[in-house]
Amino acid sequence: MTLKFELDLAIENKFREMAMKKYGYQKGSLLSAIKEAINQWIQQQPQDIPKVDDPFDLIRGSLSHLKGKMTSVELQKEAMELWAKKFS
Incomplete structure (x- = not known):
């Protein structure tokens, strides 16, 4: 690999x-x-990390309230921040 x-x-x-x-x-x-x-x-790293088949399912819908209010770059940044808060 x-x-x-x-x-x-x-x-x-x-x-x-x-x-x-x-x-x-x-x-x-x-x-x-x-x-x-x-x-x-x-x-x-913690050994009890749950197995996830589709990581997008974990955040799907998290940014729906921002639809049309931000650019794609701003949404990407917001998604990264949400992901970091949720899984760190």
Whole structure:
């Protein structure tokens, strides 16, 4: 499986530095550090997260009162804020 993502340059540089110090300056050190970081993140999350077949069902209708009052960009921002409040 492949994941692609962008990091802030300062975070990326610090991550690379720490990964190479811990795992050595060879091929695979970043992968080892990424696996460790993801596993630690998974362990820190609550284990009782309910399974959701369609995540849109969780927020469907939440923004209906705003229909016609906001642009699509504003609605998207509002949806992200609602999602963050509800699930964080």
